Amino acid sequence: xxxxxxxxxxxxxxxxxxxxxxxxxxxxxxxxxxxxxxxxxxxxxxxxxxxxxxxxxxxxxxxxxxxxxxxxxxxxxxxxxxxxxxxxxxxxxxxxxxxxxxxxxxxxxxxxxxxxxxxxxxxxxxxxxxxxxxxxxxxxxxxxxxxxxxxxxxxxxxxxxxxxxxxxxxxxxxxxxxxxxxxxxxxxxxxxxxxxxxxxxxxxxxxxxxxxxxxxxxxxxxxxxxxxxxxxxxxxxxxxxxxxxxxxxxxxxxxxxxxxxxxxxxxxx
Numbered sequence: 001x002x003x004x005x006x007x008x009x010x011x012x013x014x015x016x017x018x019x020x021x022x023x024x025x026x027x028x029x030x031x032x033x034x035x036x037x038x039x040x041x042x043x044x045x046x047x048x049x050x051x052x053x054x055x056x057x058x059x060x061x062x063x064x065x066x067x068x069x070x071x072x073x074x075x076x077x078x079x080x081x082x083x084x085x086x087x088x089x090x091x092x093x094x095x096x097x098x099x100x101x102x103x104x105x106x107x108x109x110x111x112x113x114x115x116x117x118x119x120x121x122x123x124x125x126x127x128x129x130x131x132x133x134x135x136x137x138x139x140x141x142x143x144x145x146x147x148x149x150x151x152x153x154x155x156x157x158x159x160x161x162x163x164x165x166x167x168x169x170x171x172x173x174x175x176x177x178x179x180x181x182x183x184x185x186x187x188x189x190x191x192x193x194x195x196x197x198x199x200x201x202x203x204x205x206x207x208x209x210x211x212x213x214x215x216x217x218x219x220x221x222x223x224x225x226x227x228x229x230x231x232x233x234x235x236x237x238x239x240x241x242x243x244x245x246x247x248x249x250x251x252x253x254x255x256x257x258x259x260x261x262x263x264x265x266x267x268x269x
Contacts, residue, residue, distance in 0.1 A: 001069065003076050006030035006043065017043035017059045029053070031076050033069045042069035046077060046089070047161075053081055053269075055091035074106045082269050091265045100263060108265030114239040118197060118259040119252060121224050124236055127250030130217075134249075137211075139219040143180065146173035155183045159204070171201045177219050179212050189216035197259075198224070200238040235259075 006014050014032045017040060033042040041064040047054040055077070060069045077089065092113065093099045100110050124130060148156065156178055171190035175198065178185045186209060190201040198220075205213055224234070237259055238246060247253045 001036070001041075001067075001072065002034040003072055004032050004034065005080075006032045013040040014043045016040075017061070018045050019057050028056075029077070029080070031073050031080075033073055035064060042073060044073040044077060048081075048086075051085060051087045053077065053086050053089040055089055055265075070102060071106055078107075078267070078269065084269075086269050088269055089267045093263050093265070095260045095263050100265075103265040106267070108267040110263060110265045113262040113264040114241070115261055116237055116239055116259045117243055117256050118235040118237045119246070119250065119256045120235045121198075123252045123255040124250055125221060125225070127252050129249050129251060130221075134214050134217045134221060137214045137218045139215045139222065141179050142177045142215050142219040144174060144219075145171075145176045145178060148178070151183045152178070152180060152185075155180070156185050156188065159185050159188065175220070175223065176201075177216050179215065187212040187216065189213075189220070191220065196233070197235040197237045200236060200242060203242070 004010065006018075010032070011030075013034075014030070017032070018030060029046045029048050031044045032040060035041040040061070042060040043057070044055070044059075045057045047056050058070055058073060081089070089108075091103060091108065093103070095116075104110050125135075143152070145153075145156065172193045175191040175193050177189045179187045185204075186206045188202070188204040190203075192199040192201050203213065203216070239262060243256070247256065250256075
């Protein structure tokens with residue numbers, strides 16, 4: 001096992017193991033692990049911010065798991081940042097016993113974070129406000145992040161860094177959307193698709209254009225409804241910051257259920 005800092009010179013091998021939009025010039029610290037045959041086996045990405053290191057992603061290639069790669073990458077991150085002015089490393093992750101066990105073993109104090117709620121998409125679309133305002137709006141200016149050009153990706157990345165979005169979780173570019181004014185995003189909806197639900201990761205709005213949220217949700221509705229299995233079988237999940245707005249929007253409070261909590265791990269430096 002060889003641990004190396006990921007730079008422009010060796011990034012190509014590790015790109016498939018890292019989140020989108022990560023470059024070494026945007027305040028990220030990326031570390032990779034190479035197996036005995038010289039192949040990329042694991043990668044860690046952290047967002048370096050004022051006094052805090054946000055662990056954004058830690059990915060180990062299937063077949064290389066349970067061999068100590070994740071632990072070694074965490075230890076290397078600690079070694080690289082311990083003598084600086086940073087006070088802690090923090091990570092957010094879904095309530096998963098295996099993940100909680102790993103981070104506890106790696107020296108993190110694991111605590112319960114925000115409450116998570118869910119509503120079946122079938123019930124979400126029945127809401128009277130959804131029918132009236134969302135299903136009839138025009139989403140033509142909404143762009144999926146997976147389809148952005150390079151300048152738009154750069155503008156999006158800068159916007160996400162400014163509001164610390166990388167610390168809040170992962171998002172799926174094929175389900176996440178943005179509305180641009182030139183090359184600058186004026187609103188962003190980040191979604192993460194899982195087996196049984198779609199997680200609302202973050203919503204960033206221009207206060208002067210609050211109705212953009214309707215366009216994002218219409219685009220999401222179109223995508224969900226185009227997949228019959230998805231529309232019937234998946235739920236929308238969101239944290240407690242979105243609870244009151246979605247209760248008002250859907251009018252389906254009795255169908256909104258608590259689905260757990262988002263966990264947080266903190267390791268002092």
